[in-house]
Amino acid sequence: AFLCILAVGEYVVVSRFAIRHEDLSLFDASRQRPIAVELAVRRDYEAKANLGLLKLPLAIISNGNTVKVTEYSFLANVLASRGYLVVSIQQDLPTDPPLMTQVGQPYVGRKDVYMRCEANILFVLGELKRQHDNVDFDHITLVGHSNGGDVSMYVAHQHPELVSKVITLDNLRVPFVLSDNLKILSFRSRDPHFVTDPGVLPTPEEAKARGIDIIDTGAQHTELSDRGPDAVKARIQETLDRFLRDSSSSALAPADTRSPMIMN
Numbered sequence: 001a002f003l004c005i006l007a008v009g010e011y012v013v014v015s016r017f018a019i020r021h022e023d024l025s026l027f028d029a030s031r032q033r034p035i036a037v038e039l040a041v042r043r044d045y046e047a048k049a050n051l052g053l054l055k056l057p058l059a060i061i062s063n064g065n066t067v068k069v070t071e072y073s074f075l076a077n078v079l080a081s082r083g084y085l086v087v088s089i090q091q092d093l094p095t096d097p098p099l100m101t102q103v104g105q106p107y108v109g110r111k112d113v114y115m116r117c118e119a120n121i122l123f124v125l126g127e128l129k130r131q132h133d134n135v136d137f138d139h140i141t142l143v144g145h146s147n148g149g150d151v152s153m154y155v156a157h158q159h160p161e162l163v164s165k166v167i168t169l170d171n172l173r174v175p176f177v178l179s180d181n182l183k184i185l186s187f188r189s190r191d192p193h194f195v196t197d198p199g200v201l202p203t204p205e206e207a208k209a210r211g212i213d214i215i216d217t218g219a220q221h222t223e224l225s226d227r228g229p230d231a232v233k234a235r236i237q238e239t240l241d242r243f244l245r246d247s248s249s250s251a252l253a254p255a256d257t258r259s260p261m262i263m264n
Contacts (some may be wrong), residue, residue: 009026019080036090040080059141062148071226074233091117107173114154139164150174169172169224184212185243194221
């Protein structure tokens, strides 16, 4: 508990004094769609990138359905503290139709939603490329909670040449990408109201072979955001930081995903 408190305190200090935040209001004229974006970047790394000393790695966060993208600051702060340019995209609008579940359809009928969010990501990337020449756009890290996690996994399926890491929090619909060129970290809830569809999670053998880390948080589905308890967020932050620090040789053990309740 003491270590969790220290971890939360560290990221509060970093986020307040060392990380620069910027809000962007973009508009995709081809789809007549506004897209709200929040940027977060560590000031010293940004300064080095502006001097041409390095290129900033890029992480894109996609929100869960109806959750504000600003409610994932506990993730954005870890990524930014590790030197990433963090781009948080509000994937849904109040005017969007509600998510519907159609049993028997691919991704329970939500493919159009994923394609819309994919278009949002590609549009934002295009805008950023015109403004930033100090960012690595060829090895993107995708992060998402719930529907945003499914969007992240869907985009990784569609654009394997761009994506190097995927970090999800309780994605339920889109199967994991199985690739030696992609590192995956997934935090799972223990919530009977949000059940992962069959075939989404890899088997323990597949997870071990592909270096996929699956972590049981013991939390509720909606707690995998800023709304969650500090202790849950601190454990996620510590695990995420360790994953980013050395994702090439993770020491996290894959969970047994064959049982209904994911246990680590």
